[in-house]
Amino acid sequence: xxxxxxxxxxAELDELTTHYPVQRSASLMFLHALQEHFGYISKEAVEWxxxxxxxxxxxxxxxxxxxxxxxxxxxxxxxxxxxxxxSCALAGSAELREQFCTRLGLDAHAHAPQTTPDGRFTVExxxxxxxxxxxxxxxxxGDLHHQxxxxxxxxILKNGQAA
Ligand code: FES
Numbered sequence: 001x002x003x004x005x006x007x008x009x010x011a012e013l014d015e016l017t018t019h020y021p022v023q024r025s026a027s028l029m030f031l032h033a034l035q036e037h038f039g040y041i042s043k044e045a046v047e048w049x050x051x052x053x054x055x056x057x058x059x060x061x062x063x064x065x066x067x068x069x070x071x072x073x074x075x076x077x078x079x080x081x082x083x084x085x086x087s088c089a090l091a092g093s094a095e096l097r098e099q100f101c102t103r104l105g106l107d108a109h110a111h112a113p114q115t116t117p118d119g120r121f122t123v124e125x126x127x128x129x130x131x132x133x134x135x136x137x138x139x140x141x142g143d144l145h146h147q148x149x150x151x152x153x154x155x156i157l158k159n160g161q162a163a
Pocket of ligand 1: 083084085086087088089127128129130131132133135137
């Protein structure tokens, strides 16, 4: 897929740059905007940002690798975020994540988000989803699922297969 930033987004970012005393300071805002648009930060996005802000690509790449909120790979169409913080951990979120990963043929022990080769699913551990009283909690494409057991996990996978 070719990398092309829409003119409206580029104009927005150009305008944003004028609010900073030095262009470089807009780097994080550029990366957030590009990730929101493309879903992740590609090599081309890093190079484009560097060109726009008069930087070397390494100056931008180091931000992408330093901040955990930036992704370097596209995510799956169904994104499954399993809470791993205390209440959910005590309620079995590790087993839940393992169930998702095992069923999808993903590495259940990897730290980074795991995406299936067909691009259907991404599974990852996240920190508290602010619903500790209904643990274990899973966020699926922005929808919170509460007290998720093995059967509901299967239903989540089934829905994702159909998506
Ligand atoms: S600990 Fe999982 S939602 Fe708070």
